[in-house]
Amino acid sequence: MIDVMYFAWVRERIGLPRERIETDAATVADLIDELKAREPRYEMAFADLKSLRVALDQELSSFDAPLAGVREVAFFPPMTGG
Amino acid sequence: MRLSVQQDSFDLGHEANAFAAGITGAGAVVTFTGVVRDNGGKLAAMEIEHYPGMTEKAISGIMDQAMARWSLADALVIHRYGRLVANDPIMMVATAARHRADAFAAAEFLMDYLKSRAPFWKKEIGADGSEWVAARDEDEAALTRW
Numbered sequence: 265m266i267d268v269m270y271f272a273w274v275r276e277r278i279g280l281p282r283e284r285i286e287t288d289a290a291t292v293a294d295l296i297d298e299l300k301a302r303e304p305r306y307e308m309a310f311a312d313l314k315s316l317r318v319a320l321d322q323e324l325s326s327f328d329a330p331l332a333g334v335r336e337v338a339f340f341p342p343m344t345g346g
Numbered sequence: 347m348r349l350s351v352q353q354d355s356f357d358l359g360h361e362a363n364a365f366a367a368g369i370t371g372a373g374a375v376v377t378f379t380g381v382v383r384d385n386g387g388k389l390a391a392m393e394i395e396h397y398p399g400m401t402e403k404a405i406s407g408i409m410d411q412a413m414a415r416w417s418l419a420d421a422l423v424i425h426r427y428g429r430l431v432a433n434d435p436i437m438m439v440a441t442a443a444r445h446r447a448d449a450f451a452a453a454e455f456l457m458d459y460l461k462s463r464a465p466f467w468k469k470e471i472g473a474d475g476s477e478w479v480a481a482r483d484e485d486e487a488a489l490t491r492w
Contacts, residue, residue, distance in 0.1 A: 269397070271395060319400055323400075338400070343461075343462055344461070344468045344480075345461055346436075346466075
């Protein structure tokens with residue numbers, strides 16, 4: 265089981281802030297493929313990976329990163345702090 | 347070193363004075379404050395979302411780097427989330443160092459990293475709808491100078 269979180273417009277497109285997912289995905293990219301296959305709203309949210317960022321256990325990471333041992337995955341657009 | 351991620355507003359003067367009063371051995375204090383722009387009167391509100399947990403981790407990491415790199419006497423970051431209106435203070439950075447060059451450089455470094463590496467997202471609410479603020483390429487490019 266893995267906690268998947270969504271922020272900003274990713275959250276709005278998918279329609280929820282977080283969910284627990286049962287997955288065997290080896291990498292972030294595999295998880296995204298799984299999610300996209302679920303429903304059109306996921307496909308819409310993950311249509312353009314260039315406009316997305318991913319954090320694994322609250323550290324910025326990359327789409328080819330492995331998910332082994334990861335408890336929390338977060339997807340969001342580029343950050344706009346400051 | 348102090349970090350506060352908060353919904354409540356803050357008083358720039360009070361925070362700056364308290365920060366300066368707590369320092370020993372520094373001859374320079376720099377503060378920067380970000381304020382909500384009114385977009386020519388069209389902004390009704392700005393909503394700031396963040397990632398609790400990662401926000402604190404990311405900013406603490408950035409502050410640790412700044413403290414080490416410029417041997418600062420102290421540093422402060424306050425960043426708000428939630429619903430803000432025009433002219434509200436969004437965030438502030440304060441740095442203290444022996445000399446001003448270090449205090450200015452560290453404050454700019456902190457600002458550049460907060461812009462693109464602290465997990466906040468801003469949404470502008472206007473009369474005709476709302477829009478997520480897009481990250482600017484210049485902000486990402488600014489990181490390369492450090």
